[in-house]
Amino acid sequence: MSRLRDMLEAGEFVVTGEVAPPKGADLTHMHAAVDLLAPHCHALNVTDNQGASLHLASLAASKAILDRGIEPIFQQTCRDRNRLALQSDLLAAWSLGLENVLMVTGDDPRAGDHPNAKGVFDLDSTQLAQVAVGMNEGHDMMGHELKGSTGFYIGGAMFPEAEPWDVQLARTEQKIEAGIRFFQTQAIFDMAKLERAVEAVRPLGAKIIASVLVIKSPGVIRFVNEHLAGLMIPDAIADRIRGAEDPAEEAIRLAAEQVREIRQIADGVHVMPLGLDRAIGRILGEGA
């Protein structure tokens, strides 16, 4: 049973974390990160060739995490696979016991470490969600009956701070209509905008898990602002980290403040510790 679904549907506040599968076949480092995050999180996102750079498949890494007794959120990007591969991976995921899936478009191949690759984008994330809903109902996207249906809890991405807001909202409504039940947001810096999103989405029956990015150094600010599409750290926050005597300490304090605010607003929080995994307990206000 998906604990993520049970808790969100019961109105309980969830905490999710994120692990990146290794670039290689050795899972040692990933498991070390998982062991630091897992005691504090209800589920862990497992990214899929993030940043359009080659990593071990999210499918295999999700299964490895599940085998350690931790609930994964299997990610699927539309960039790397056509509709046949996406569907067979969904069937594989269900057969392996993975119940949570998060569907995203994926960065353009030009942004990653294989810039000469052909981006597939055979389906977009909304269409992929519709496909997963169909599989839950027992058929593939052509309407052919499946031997054994799935029961996925389907998530998507949303961006409360991206303007124009009416376009974002229309897009989010479209995703909910397609069958997306929970959203994980882009890193949140403006809580008023998060509130605006939650107020719009909750009445439509979907849940919002808001992301907190731990900005541990001025280098991270530069990286985010220059390289991460659709993300901009506001000056006030950037100045606070840059001006701090111990930027990492300040980042932990800032993230903890954001988590406290998010607890009042959203249905859950998604922590991206960016290497400060050790501090996750403090960020979540659990001492440690």
Place this chain on the structure above:
Amino acid sequence: MIITRPRDWSRIKANLESIGARRVFLMGCGQCATVAHTGGEPELREMAERMAEVGVEVTGWTVGEVTCHLNGTRLESRKHQEAIDAADAVLVLACGAGVQTTADAIGKPVFPALESLFLGTVIRNGIFEERCQTCGDCVLDQTAGICPVTTCPKGLLNGPCGGMWDGMCEVLTDRECTHVRIRKRLAEQGRASKGTLAPKDFSTALKPGAVDIHDRKAER
């Protein structure tokens, strides 16, 4: 029209050297490649000069009226039969379709002198943009006349993707996001957006395309 750009000179030279060609005939195109300034008269003259510089003799040249027209290219080549016979190879300054009709029409080794890029909209003289990929399953009726298949770098039918920022595209950061433009234009025209667009039927775009207009007339 078909947009082309000159092929790397080193590749053209290597092709000619590969068969030891000392004499070439040049074939241009009076349609797209002339408009794109890649295969009209001035470009053929320039190519002839470059050939002379590397000691390759140009036995003759012509700008085909519509080089991708098989019968037209056959006629054109007949007019220059002697010069073609004297050549070891034909260098074609036209799109890939023109290179292939030339290869069909002339029994000599044929090499491309251009790279074929895309089906271009002429914004103004010399400025071309890709707006359509001839996908065979057009969605412009639902997207306010803005093609997401082509003008969204990811080709998403539904969007914007998560990289859109301030209405601008994640990939081509100096351009407005296609999906923002579509939603805006639909709203300006007082049209409701059509909900989620279904996955595309790519069977219509499977290669190679072929149409026999006579069949179509028979259908009517």
